[in-house]
Amino acid sequence: MHDIKAIRENPAAFDAALTRRGDEAVSSSLLALDEERRAKIAAAEAAQAAQKTAAKEVGAAKAKGDEAEFERLRALVGEKKAEVAAMQNEAKELDAKLTDALARIANLPADDVPNGGGEEDNVEVSRWGTSREMDFDPVEHFEIKGVAAAMDFETAAKISGARFVMLKGAVARIHRALAQFMVDTHVDDNGLLEVNSPVLVRDEAMYGTDKLPKFGEDSYQTTNGWWLVPTSEVPLTYSVAGDILEEAALPIRMTAHTLCFRSEAGSAGKDTSGMLRQHQFEKVEMVSVVHPNESDNEQKRMLRCAEDLLERMNIPYRTVVLCTGDMGFGARRTYDIEAWIPGQNAYREISSVSTTGAFQARRMNARFRPADGGKPEYVHTLNGSGLAVGRCLIAVLENGQNADGSVTLPAVLASYLGGKTTLSAEGKLV
Template sequence: MFDVKWIRENPTAFDQGRARRGLPPLAEEIIGLDAKRRAAQTAWQEMQAKRNELSKQIGQLKAKGGDAAGVMAEVAGLKDRMGELEAEEQKLAAALDDLLLRQPNLPAADVPDGADETANRIDRTVGAPRNFAFTPKQHFELGEGLGLMDFEAAARISGARFVVLKGALARLERALAQFMLDLHSGEFGYTEVAPPFLVRDNALYGTGQLPKFEEDLFVTKESLWLIPTSEVPLTNLAGDSIIDEASLPLRYTALTPCFRSEAGSAGRDTRGMIRQHQFLKVELVSIADPDQSDAEHQRMTACAEEVLKRLELPYRVMTLSTGDMGFAAQKTYDIEVWLPGQNAYREISSCSNCGDFQARRMKARCRKAGEKNTRFVHTLNGSGLAVGRTLVAVLENYQQEDGSIAVPDALKPYMGKIEVIRRA
């Protein structure tokens, strides 16, 4: 969400930021719509003042025994016109709000320009891919070979893009989630939260999924929405509030299922667990002092990276280009894990600094002690990590020639006495 006053004062900067995202100029249209809204509002206020003045005249005329019919007729006419102006102003305000709500955040100055992912910048690569003495398999081949990953059963129950995990693989997924939560809450100071999985419209408007991405979401008959990520409820914990700046940053983590329709992804990752309608994710959210959000962004990314370091999985960190960033992001680091079965790096976490973009939408502010003025907080979110994709990475990187899976050392305390996962 944008401040219309800022757009009026900085139309060129606004349109230049949009151009970096490959979008056409919009400042003139926004300013024009806002001017009409303010004109209607001003006209209403002027009529209100005149109506008040005429109402006094009516009282004075009646007190003197004079004829107030003409003045009363004029007041009635003003009342009708004021009702029309009020409806016009509300219509213009709604159109302006809808237009602004559909516009993405402007990229930070140091984000690389580019039309798509080909312009993303590799910042660092950590760990070397393992040299296999055999041709490594993809995760779904391994899981099905173990008899512990069943896509056919899931399809019978729910349709495409679902999976049933069994036995040691189900336990391995649970172990990964527990390991991540323990790390983020125990060592990195995130407060663990168990949030609702169903949210109202306003929560999704606040984080930017609505109105633009409605087709990507699942909604119930009761008009509650299944969360696409726990970023939604966690970030909204700061909504409609004024936070003491001394208490910032607020850091939250949660393990939740995430639900996505995957609209527009037909034909992409149709096999396996990479792109599903339901998946587990450990989320990281920070509500930060505006002056500290850049440092918080670096810290959050490092927390997500540490999961991969302890699992000894090779990965790289990318800075996304202007054409590849998400809707609400000002700047995004993607962490991509190496998948030997695919012979490729694949995204496993996105860590984004949204600046005050979401905070304006959800009215999340902060204030220094003893001061009256408030300012909008900065919000950040990141995967710490996507549990299903981490499971995929463990399977492919820890596979053995006979199709069994060695359990990473970091997960052994969570796996009972299981050190190698073999066919049931």
Template sequence: MLDIKWIRDNADALDAALEKRGAGPLAGTLIDLDERRRAVIQKAQDMQSRRNAASREIGAAMAAKNFGLAEKLKAEVAEIKTLLPAAEEEERQVTAELNDALSRIPNIPLDDVPFGRDEADNVEARRVGEKPAWNHRPLEHYEIGEALGWMDFEAAAKIAGSRFTVLKGQLARLERALGQFMIDLHTGEHGYTEVHAPLLVRDDAMYGTGQLPKFSEDLFRTTDGRWLIPTAEVSLTNLVREEILDQEKLPLRFVALTPCFRSEAGSAGRDTRGMLRQHQFMKCELVSITDAESSIAEHERMTACAEEVLKRLGLHYRVVTLCTGDMGFGARKTYDIEVWLPGQDTYREISSCSVCGDFQARRMNARYRGKDDKATTFVHTLNGSGVAVGRALIAVMENYLNADGTVTVPDALAPYMGGLKTIGKAG
């Protein structure tokens, strides 16, 4: 959420940023709402001040035995008491209207974010590794998995409907190995603290990281009013909500391996084959909580941690900087890591690492205080996939495919596979 004080002082900058994101100007509307709010607050305060003053005057009038004036003042106080609740309710309504409007405004892009309308305008930063050189024909992951007998979409559809997958036997173990490998790498070498966090969260948690109110259609809600997390970013980032942290203890770095749940409401007809876009999937999520001065450097560090997963797996990938029109709602800058998929003959996103500034912290009221400071400052938050486990499985299957249809297990996963070096056909 953006600060209304900043908006009042930087109206043109807000509208320029929104234009870069493909939205219309809003600063004037927000400032008008804030003027209404201020006027209503002043009205209520004036009524309260007059009530207090009149109450004191009653005592003075009674002491002077001016009973007529005292009665008149009592009537005025009674009238104010009658009118004040309506003024206070108006204040609550206008404040809620302003906060709702502010909660729907995307974050301000950093100055070095490339301008663009959609993914076609994203800017490639680097490529790492080499594409596999084969003499055999590439296959898509679902062709490989079904031929091996370890991937079953029909069974998943019977159980749950479309956009679900059943993995069995050696492929199920390979996916589990990928998740364990990622967690061990990030905790053992990258300094992240592993967290086992709730998969069901309250409205406030979803609001804090920006999923609510704008993106409710992309989420699954339970019958008791809670939400299934679309990413562990929600649970991990909200660990610091309504907290005041010591600056010297920052940064905090958290990692979690969890199922994630998304309705994919806006992706009808996209990636309907296979397991690229699922309602339920595993993801290793990275979250950092930093002070204001460290967040940009932390963004580069987090992206490097996610890249290391693909380097260890021997997968070719590229890093792109998302343009203003393709960036997520809460991000100030985002790097997407796109892994090469031979079966599709293209790059596909496997990680997205974003720096959010204090955008989420304002929604969560998460602050920090320096050792010698009296005032507090909003923390900066970052999140990234380290990486999406299901997509990593797809990448391994397609990049390590052998001519006979088997899949070689990458060396990095050997400690987790119990001696299994090749994924073969179900027997």
């Protein structure tokens, strides 16, 4: 959500930032609506003052016994009361209209975000690891001999339709081990608070985390009104909605492993093979609520938390900063981590780490009280994948695949797999 006062103070800068994102300049229409709203509020206040004055005069006329004046003034008070109510209602409608307009405008990019129109303009900032030399042609995850039978798309389609999968046996256990490894690392080494959060949330939570009103079609809503979360960013971030936190309580750092649900609206025909793009998937999410002065440093810290997981599993990756035209709606700056996927001979996104500044906090009225006793200020919120579990499974399987159809698994998973380090070509852990 944007601050209309800031737009009033510098409309040119606001429009320039939106233009960098490829969006239309809208300050003139917003300010016209704001001016109409404020004029209506001022008129209502003037009418209310006139009503109060007339009400006092009614009493004076009655005391003097001036019946005609008394009746005239009493009628005037009634008229003013109705006028005030009508004006207040109009002002309320204009306020709601302005709030809705502001809620549909994307966050402004940070000054250091590169300009660009799409993913081709993203800028690589670092690269780690070297892709393993294979003396055979690597295949995609669902084609690996030891994996194929345990990654059941046909049964999932019979049950739920396209873009679902049933993982079975050893592959299901590896998937579970990956999530446990991620959560344990975040809790034990990165100092995050583990949260078991709901995956059904109310409209307010989706709105507060910028998923509504503009992007409702990207998520699933139940018949009784709850929303299935696109990620646990929604419940974790919204947990501080309406709060005034003490500055000493910041930063708040949380992690959760949950099911996630996305309709994948607009992605027809994209990544239809395998489990790269699913309607239901699992993620280990990181969310931070911080002092505004610390949000840029916090984003770098969260990015390292995600990168470190891949390094521990020896999965090559690259990190890119998204350009203005490829960032998500609520992001001020986003880094994507892309894991090397041998079967596609490409890097594919496995984590996004974003700072939203005060964009979400203003929508959900999340503030903190400065230690020096100043008036409450909006916190800054950040979110990041740490990591997408299914995509991490893809990276582990494809990078560890062998010519005989077996998969050599990352050593860090052994303690979660009963000491086993290999998925055999027969689909067994050995």
